[in-house]
Amino acid sequence: MSTPDANRSSRDPNTTWARPVDALRVPGVPGQAVNLNVEGRQITSPVRGFGQLWQKTYRIVFEGKPVSPPEVIREWKAHFPEFWPKGNHFYGAQGSITPGDVAVLNLAGPGGITAPGGAPIISTGIMVVYADEESFSFLTPQGHMFAAIITFSAAEEEGHTVAQIVALIRASDPIFELVCRIGVGHKMEDDFWFETLRNLAAHFGASGQPTLRRVLVDPAVQWSEARNLRFNSGVSTVIYLMLSPFRWMRDKIGAGKASA
Secondary structure, eight states, X not given: OOOHHHHHHHTOHHHHBOOOOSSOOOOOOOTTSOOOSOTTOOBOOGGGOXXXXXXXXXXXXXXXXXXXXXXXXXXHHHTGGGGSOTTOEEEOOSSSOOTTOEEEEEEOOGXXXXXXXXXXXXEEEEEEEXXXXXXXXXXOBTTSSEEEEEEEEEEEETTEEEEEEEEEEEESSHHHHHHHHTTHHHHHXXXXXXHHXXXXXXXXXXXOOOEEEEEEEXXXXXXXXXXXXXXXXXXXXXXXXXXXXHHHXXXXXXXXXXXX
């Protein structure tokens, strides 16, 4: 059993909250990662998004094998990328999720679709703003599909452990809001977290079916944030991929000159 002093230590704001930053800095990422739309960007929040404001709560009840909520959070933080659907990649700091961590995300399209060569459809990122033994939270940077705060937690309810993801989100700009309005954006998001929760439960030898509760908090859009279009990570990733052949030729010519 934890002592009162230990409990206070675990909630120390100096260790559980990330320090404020003016702009994101990306640590070294593997060579195979497409590192775009994170370095130098500001973190954002639903207050600074464009689209309708939604609160989405994804839950799964662990059935078939007992596991404690702290154990779920400990493993979730330690192996976070391993629970993601195939085709999606999380390039963060080595080890467990820690406040202040910045990660580059390479995300696939619907059904795990990627660009030629396995390149992502969208390259963006997250920042870990909070983490303790019971939960952890991310904020998104400018240009992410959603201006969002996403919180991951676990608790015991009626003798079962429940893992939960609560996402308070707005589409960040008019293009992403249109993608959400036609149903594609929300379906991608829902399918992503459903599979993540199923993979998390399976990691412990448990089973269960994810559920979703959606609440439209604010149906209005924020036209003052339409300027977020200039940061759109989908557009910039497509342009980057289209220019890949030219970068390849430039590198080949540069290598040839260096060896001459």
